[in-house]
Amino acid sequence: MTQILVGPRSQDIFKRSAERIPGGVNSPVRAWARLGGIPAVIRSGDGAWLTDVDGMRYLDFVLSWGPLLHGHAHPEVVQAIQIAAADGTSFGAPIQAELELAEVLCQALPSMDMVRLVNSGTEATMSALRLARAATGRDLIIKCDGGYHGHSDQLLVAAGSGVATFGHSDSAGVSDAFAQQTLVVPYNDAQAMTDVFAAHGDNIAALIIEPVAGNMGMVPPAPGFLEHLRTVTEQHGALLIFDEVMTGFRVAWGGYQNICGVTPDLTCLGKVIGGGMPLAAYGGRADIMKQLAPQGPCYQAGTLSGNPIAVAAGLANLRLTGGQACYDDLEIRLRRMVDGIACEAKKAGLPFQSTVIGSMWGYFISETPVTDFPSAAAADMERWRIFCSEMIRGGVYLACSPFEAAFFSTAHTDEDIDFAINAAATACAAATA
Numbered sequence: 095m096t097q098i099l100v101g102p103r104s105q106d107i108f109k110r111s112a113e114r115i116p117g118g119v120n121s122p123v124r125a126w127a128r129l130g131g132i133p134a135v136i137r138s139g140d141g142a143w144l145t146d147v148d149g150m151r152y153l154d155f156v157l158s159w160g161p162l163l164h165g166h167a168h169p170e171v172v173q174a175i176q177i178a179a180a181d182g183t184s185f186g187a188p189i190q191a192e193l194e195l196a197e198v199l200c201q202a203l204p205s206m207d208m209v210r211l212v213n214s215g216t217e218a219t220m221s222a223l224r225l226a227r228a229a230t231g232r233d234l235i236i237k238c239d240g241g242y243h244g245h246s247d248q249l250l251v252a253a254g255s256g257v258a259t260f261g262h263s264d265s266a267g268v269s270d271a272f273a274q275q276t277l278v279v280p281y282n283d284a285q286a287m288t289d290v291f292a293a294h295g296d297n298i299a300a301l302i303i304e305p306v307a308g309n310m311g312m313v314p315p316a317p318g319f320l321e322h323l324r325t326v327t328e329q330h331g332a333l334l335i336f337d338e339v340m341t342g343f344r345v346a347w348g349g350y351q352n353i354c355g356v357t358p359d360l361t362c363l364g365k366v367i368g369g370g371m372p373l374a375a376y377g378g379r380a381d382i383m384k385q386l387a388p389q390g391p392c393y394q395a396g397t398l399s400g401n402p403i404a405v406a407a408g409l410a411n412l413r414l415t416g417g418q419a420c421y422d423d424l425e426i427r428l429r430r431m432v433d434g435i436a437c438e439a440k441k442a443g444l445p446f447q448s449t450v451i452g453s454m455w456g457y458f459i460s461e462t463p464v465t466d467f468p469s470a471a472a473a474d475m476e477r478w479r480i481f482c483s484e485m486i487r488g489g490v491y492l493a494c495s496p497f498e499a500a501f502f503s504t505a506h507t508d509e510d511i512d513f514a515i516n517a518a519a520t521a522c523a524a525a526t527a
């Protein structure tokens with residue numbers, strides 16, 4: 095059912111876009127398919143707010159799917175981009191700033207001796223898995239059902255995010271040859287992990303996991319689950335890869351590994367470390383990273399890797415953050431908002447499950463807690479659609495899919511928190527009408 099949530103200019107531009115760009119979008123999840131609507135075409139962002147081409151204003155909790163820890167167009171990020179651009183947009187050569195960013199990342203993540211900068215989270219995870227296969231001489235990889243790690247063929251198997259949203263677990267075009275080397279295990283199922291390693295352990299190069307799932311909605315790890323993954327991978331000589339593209343510098347300074355105390359062999363980063371520009375990274379133990387060309391036999395490359403403008407934006411974003419204290423404050427303020435929304439849901443009789451870690455949050459319209467992808471998929475999608483649509487009508491921009499996480503920024507004010515809670519009162523009532 096198509097519903098119109100946006101103004102005439104968005105409708106016109108999106109209609110014309112769909113004639114030139116598949117689905118009218120350059121990334122599927124932006125199409126608002128689950129909302130059955132036409133997406134807002136955005137003109138600008140300022141702080142915690144977006145303005146669309148019809149002049150509609152939205153309080154933003156998507157924040158470009160995570161990167162904007164300090165909101166849109168933060169003056170210090172914009173200035174860093176302008177200064178870098180004035181010296182040139184790309185050199186294809188070493189620059190000092192990429193060393194500075196590498197040192198910030200390695201100091202924030204003790205598990206990371208060395209790091210390689212790339213242009214997207216997809217590139218980071220794809221490269222980390224190639225490196226894991228090179229380092230172990232093995233072929234099989236493990237991912238979790240509902241985990242999303244970007245769109246490389248080997249990882250579009252039982253993927254979350256946009257793939258889950260469209261209801262199919264594999265993408266067309268992913269040949270069986272690729273899919274058969276990827277083993278899919280239920281998230282938070284320690285016994286299943288033990289069993290898959292017992293059956294295939296000697297052939298498993300790596301297990302890649304989002305330490306806090308953010309692409310089936312937000313689902314934290316069960317107590318002991320990540321510790322179990324560390325044990326079982328070590329027992330079988332496989333590498334443990336934390337995909338912290340979303341959680342890195344989002345849930346904590348460094349990443350979730352600095353909260354849970356589990357040390358991965360490799361970590362993938364993205365989003366926040368690029369400050370809204372195309373920048374991601376993968377890194378870890380020196381003995382593994384040194385196998386990368388030109389030092390070692392594992393090839394990975396990129397014309398714009400370590401791009402000076404992207405690196406400047408990422409450094410500015412991280413320097414603005416400063417360290418763990420920023421996340422402690424963000425979590426306190428975010429909890430006030432999520433608790434306020436949960437209170438409005440309770441008043442309206444809407445079953446509402448929510449999670450907050452640092453500046454990342456998530457919710458499900460569900461009577462029972464969500465602990466894995468099947469229980470996420472079993473949440474009440476129709477009432478989610480009504481709730482989410484009414485929040486957007488009320489000027490609150492939430493992810494247009496139930497299989498996404500939400501985010502908070504230092505740009506969100508106490509008045510913004512009250513605005514969101516008030517909008518939720520209307521949205522919860524509509525979802526239970």
Ligand code: KE4
Nearest residue numbers: 121123159214215216242243244255339340
């Ligand atoms: P990119 O290739 O989109 O930069 O990163 C892929 C990726 C890898 N790992 C994790 C944990 C991720 O969340 C992502 C990308 N996240 C999605 C949103 N859930 C990006 C939004 C989109 O696909 O448009």
